[in-house]
Amino acid sequence: MSDIETAFFLYSTEEYLFNDFDIEQIFDDELRIMFETYRANMEEALFSVQLPFSFAINGELKRYSTEKHLKNLMHSFSLSIVRGHMHETEKIGNEAAQKTEIELKEIPDADKGQILRNILKALSNADKDETRISNRAVLRQSIVVIWSATESLLRDIVRHTLNKDPNFAASFFESPITAKYWSKKQITFDHIRSYGFDASGKMGDIALEINPCSNIASIRSAFQLILQPESKCHEAINSRELYLLYKLRNIIAHRNAIVDKKYKDETGTNAKIGERLVIRPSDFSKHYLTSKSLAYALLNDASLIFRSNFEKSSTTE
Template sequence: MDTSVLAPFVDTIYSTLYENVLSCLSMATIAFDLCLEFEQESFFRSTLAAERIRQLAKAAGEGQIKFELDDEMHSEALRIASEKAASLAKEADTYIERTVSRLLAVLDRDGFQTRVDNLTRQSIVLLWTAFETFNRDLLRAILNARPDLYRRLEKDQDFRKEIRSIDIERIAERGFDLSNCLGDIIFSSRDLSNAKSIERIYLPLYPEAKMLHCALSSKRLYFLGKVRNLIVHTGGVVDSEFLKVTDYNGSTGDRLKFHTVEFQEFCEEVLSTSEQVCNAVKVDFTRHP
């Protein structure tokens, strides 16, 4: 890949991540969204029914006894109900209060809270998958465009050990020409399932990017990676090893539970860290074209 087109390509990769994170957030909040939609629909239907009755009462007051609405009366009832629903929609707090009340009532039902917790846990897995894919795609693009950056990576002892395990057949498939596919060779199957494995790659690549180093070493990002792995391998059941390496406030045998606000914080952490990654890449390519 020509280095001149890498900057917009970086933006494209980040945009894909952003859309994926929004999708994860939508999935995690689906219970609230469904209740909100139900509350809006319920309000509109009850308001429309009341307005239909008022139209019949109005006609009776004018000496017209009717058992069904004509087209004009129906249109007027629909107009008034739509205006009232639109007016209430502008009062966000009112709708939120009604929705939360309904959601709390639903959560008391057997099994519903469990399903919501399962949904949140799977959203966390998808969130980390989106983050992992972002880094893999970006690193492949970087090394494909700048294979000379391999010199920075090989300074890391662990990286040098891992690079020796690359199958020679993969190189042979490309005619032993790595000038524009080194990233594919190295990162197509590299483990990026935790924050430390990702940090170990970016630190030697961008040693001067202090803000990136800070973002990659954050406790929340580290915790998110550990949570993802626990969900994937134990279904979110806390074990002694998880408690040893995290600050999670729970006991062995508990099943991980997170509020929507906590999941939103995970999403923000992923996006802010990814922004720092993109900034470091662009700055480096500007300084070393």
């Protein structure tokens, strides 16, 4: 089965949609916007890899409906000859259109099967040469989008949590868990001055100025402290799957997916040094679902753990 054919099954699975992504449960407007932005970015990534299938199915359905309409048009024209109103072209056209509309609402199973076979054939024929190169480039860049969406969500949660709770922010900067990436000694006079000498609600911004929290190690360090010990998010953030997504994004963004020794050693890939990684729909699927699963876990914590932080902050102000 070709890469593009596989995309058909990716498209047809509700597992990739965000229908049950209950953002409205979040009472905090800023946090809700973070998750809405994440969802929009992920949906765009999914849309980009679905395009070959979308074009194929639209083309096939257009062909099928046109074929049906022409058949009904000929039938209506034949009846018009018998009835003696063959010159009433508008009436003939309307009758054919109405019949076609009814037929398209109840497509026979046999026709559905043929439509599917035609779509797969079209996708298979398209999976060649320039089209193949283009589709694989889209898949590579979709990995970059997935990681960017994931990283942005995580970074924004770090910023938001520290901004919301000055007491927690103080603990964050004093903790040995985060000491490798953030320390109160790194907070400078310029940081304080840039916020009008009132940084109580800007400690998250200062933290990301000191360290942007853009690599997997600093992200894990921050969330080890932010999340409650029993949070299910720990497993997702510390998973090898998220680590591999991060590394794959880096090799695509910095080396256009050309494998080097560092990437091979860190990931254990079977690809040879100097080869360009081929990103298949199955790879996209794996990394997309890794990110989505993490976001779902965070969303659940957003209404519980993060809320408790915010409520604690409001009672101490």
